[in-house]
Amino acid sequence: MVGSTLLGAFECVLAAWAVSRDLIGESITPALLAATTGKNAATHALLWTPLTVAASVVLYAVKATRSGVRPCVTPLFIFVAGGVVLSIDLEIAHRASVPYMLGAWATAALAAAAAFLFGRWFGRRRPTLARNLSRGVLIVGSVAFGLLVWIFAGSPLFNPAGWRPTDTRMIYKRSTGMNVLWIVLDTTRADRMSLYGYERPTTPFLTEFAKESLVCDRAIANGMWTVPSHAAMFTGMSAREHGTGHRNLHLDDAFETVADELSRRGYETAAFSNNPLVSPRTNLLQGFDEWRILYHHRQLQQFSLGYLCERMGWTPPLPWLDGDYGASLTNSMIETWLNRPRARPHFLFVNYMEAHLPYRVPRRYRAMFMTPQQVARSYELRRKAFGNCVHRLDRDFNITGGDFVGESDREVLRRQYDAAIRYLDDRARELIGMYESRGLLDNTLVVLAGDHGEYLGTHDMWGHRFLAYQDLAHVPMLVRDPRDPVAARIATPTQLSDLYATVLNAALPEAPDHARADSVDLLATRAPRDAGAKPQPADRIAICECNGPAPVTMKSFATITDPVVLHRTSPQIAAVGGRYKLMLSADGQRELYDL
Structure with a gap:
């Protein structure tokens, strides 16, 4: 959920930056930004969570220790999800040339390697702090994920075909003109x-x-x-x-x-x-x-x-x-x-x-x-x-x-x-x-x-x-x-x-x-x-x-x-x-x- 939230937020920020350049005299509402992030995060979670679980099972199957699994699953997620997402985003932006694609996967690989090395180093030097930090990130990420998905579920983005206006029965004061x-x-x-x-x-x-x-x-x-x-x-x-x-x-x-x-x-x-x-x-x-x-x-x-x-x-x-x-x-x-x-x-x-x-x-x-x-x-x-x-x-x-x-x-x-x-x-x-x-x-x-x-x-x-x-x-x-x-x-x-x-x-x-x-x-x-x-x-x-x-x-x-x-x-x-x-x-x- 934490990774899906970060991926959803990353893509939403990129899209918001691109869209903001075309806006004249208006702005993106915070509610729409939150609902869009929630939609992205929910979709990523539905795809990547089962894949991550499957990867963890495979690692356990080859008799990896519990302490060895933690720094490996996260880098794997960063590499695969990051590479896929960056590649598709480049295609959406009409930048799907070979150099750009290679750059996307290289970026994902470097990010995964950095996460792996940092996790190993931090886990050995500060094991207690590392565990507390991991728990804190998990709690904050889960709360953020839940809040964003809740906002998304209440917006017209959740089900465009099924969205209906509130059944409002109110009588406005008649204006002087038509x-x-x-x-x-x-x-x-x-x-x-x-x-x-x-x-x-x-x-x-x-x-x-x-x-x-x-x-x-x-x-x-x-x-x-x-x-x-x-x-x-x-x-x-x-x-x-x-x-x-x-x-x-x-x-x-x-x-x-x-x-x-x-x-x-x-x-x-x-x-x-x-x-x-x-x-x-x-x-x-x-x-x-x-x-x-x-x-x-x-x-x-x-x-x-x-x-x-x-x-x-x-x-x-x-x-x-x-x-x-x-x-x-x-x-x-x-x-x-x-x-x-x-x-x-x-x-x-x-x-x-x-x-x-x-x-x-x-x-x-x-x-x-x-x-x-x-x-x-x-x-x-x-x-x-x-x-x-x-x-x-x-x-x-x-x-x-x-x-x-x-x-x-x-x-x-x-x-x-x-x-x-x-x-x-x-x-x-x-x-x-x-x-x-x-x-x-x-x-x-x-x-x-x-x-x-x-x-x-x-x-x-x-x-x-x-x-x-x-x-x-x-x-x-x-x-x-x-x-x-x-x-x-x-x-x-x-x-x-x-x-x-x-x-x-x-x-x-x-x-x-x-x-x-x-x-x-x-x-x-x-x-x-x-x-x-x-x-x-x-x-x-x-x-x-x-x-x-x-x-x-x-x-x-x-x-x-x-x-x-x-x-x-x-x-x-x-x-x-x-x-x-x-x-x-x-x-x-x-x-x-x-x-």
């Missing part, structure tokens, strides 16, 4: 949600929630990936107007965002983002008073044995090794944030990433859509089957071809994507339930949207790096207005940028109309309740843009001669109007689709 809860389900396709008619039950909660919401049936993402889409939502501008993209990741301060306006009007603003690109580094969070970039806090949890399970394609029996992309930790932190007393209205923005590669979702959700054999295979596809699936699918599949992924494996990945959406549906239910249990939902505008979709083998592509087909462009979008929570659907094209005017006009009714060329107030299009007609805004053309891959990605196409593959590097603009979609590419190609 609260805003804005949820982005990153990388979600509308056509993979039962809310939009998909045959698998991926969104039972959102389907029910839609009975009180305005649902956009033909919502179009302004951009095909994170930064331009979020910038469009937050500013109400087209991707071309706000100018963010692969060559400009920073949203200009001159553009006013929803958070800017609400903060200026007295709102408390906070963001919890699992996407590292929705962060201060891209300036997408300008106007927010505080934020948590959960992606970095989740990186704190990376450690050697968890990574080893992925490398082996092992289906983990331990709940904490079968995690998510951060949704459970996100909701845990939001619960703490919501429990603060506040007199002002608030704007809370949340980004979940489970539907993004590698579709990290707990086993029980995979089992909803897969056979047991497919579930087992899904864990092998993470790193064992063909290497890092994120790199292979997001890059190699689209450039050199996807022959390395058979049709059966593609189906497993599609079903895993469905499982991720089903998991997010439960987490959205959980988050909205927190508002309801606190009496906040009746005074909260709820917005839920996807920022872009995902190719799942269609057009011979995977991920969302290239072009602007409907697989990427068609996203979910719904709005629940607490002043009039009735079901309605908009069948004409809408855009993510419409959320800018929709949110500000609802939250700030006394302010001037925030509608602009690329941002229509969706709630203003609703027919009167007694009219019995579906809301149908005037026919419009929705625009989506793909500004081409990043320069570093373009280098990978240097040796490609296939015109179909080369076409993927072309910037593209698409217009959706009526039943048609027109796509214009910079390489001169034109495509017209009947939707």
